[in-house]
Amino acid sequence: MSSINYTTRIEGQTRINTILWTVPNFINLLENRSCREFRTDKSKDHTMEIIESRFQLKMQFLGRDNDIIEIYYLSPNSVFLKSILTICLKRFEERSIVIKEYHTVHANKWQYLATLFKRDIASYDGRDIFLLSDGSLRLKFQFLVSNDIKIDRSNVFEAQLSNDIENLLHNGMFSDVTMKSLEGDEYKVHKAVLSSRSAVLKAHFEHNTTECFTNSIESPLDAEVLREVLTFIYSDKAPKVDEIPEKLLAAADYYQLSRLKGLCEEALHKKLTVDNAIETLQLADLHSAKILKQLTLEFIKDGQAKLITKTEGWAKVKSVELIKCIYEYIMADDAEADIK
Structure with missing residues (x-):
């Protein structure tokens, strides 16, 4: 049975939730091939109100020998938070694994945080052992939940800015270039936006290219994929990434859109x-x-x-x-x- 040490403190407008999750005999747990998921238990030592307000954690084991461990967390409320995952080592040492900056998290929806590998947790050559001396795995989670009005306004501003820029794609206002799909569908777009997001598209307008004189770009992508790529360029969102990750990965590689490429890799890994x-x-x-x-x-x-x-x-x-x-x-x- 794992143990949980849950503490909270307030610093200014930020509530810092710190969770120490200790899983004893972790290698034995990984060797149990019938175990595919492991979650934190709700403690019976607290009132239901406190229990329901706490974060939950889980591990999912992938591969026949549980060699890949994916870590998730769930927030009971919709919050604006920063998450930090640290692994506790021997001799009171710690190593940060993941730091995700402030972003909006929806209530009661499992959020992916990190991937660990069995070989890194307990490598038998002795070079990099992530287990404590008693064989337990101890992970420290920190969830910094902000109620700062300035941060909230900044987040709202960024969302509004994203929506406003995306609207430029939909209404074509002040467009100065046309982008055509493989089938010939046309999209009224903007050189400044395209150039700021893709080095490949930027190159079309930096030199004496045909596109520079005609203000028209012929894309090798079909209409569905090009529309999704443009949506990502203008809004940083990819609504269909789980539907057509293979096509979007090729498109992201072609136009050198590294973040879209990462989203596609994550979607393909899940499938x-x-x-x-x-x-x-x-x-x-x-x-x-x-x-x-x-x-x-x-x-x-x-x-x-x-x-x-x-x-x-x-x-x-x-x-x-x-x-x-x-x-x-x-x-x-x-x-x-x-x-x-």
């Missing part, structure tokens, strides 16, 4: 299965999606390799380099173990 692992790996390799490639290789290595070799995706693999990459990744730890 990862035995049947689509090879296609996902090929997609990640094609578009230099390094995080997605790493996570997919981890997924394949975690006891899924034999199953994946029986899929249609594996049967269609023609790249020797890709097969070599998978083989070397899977065999790496086995080779190290043999040497030891």
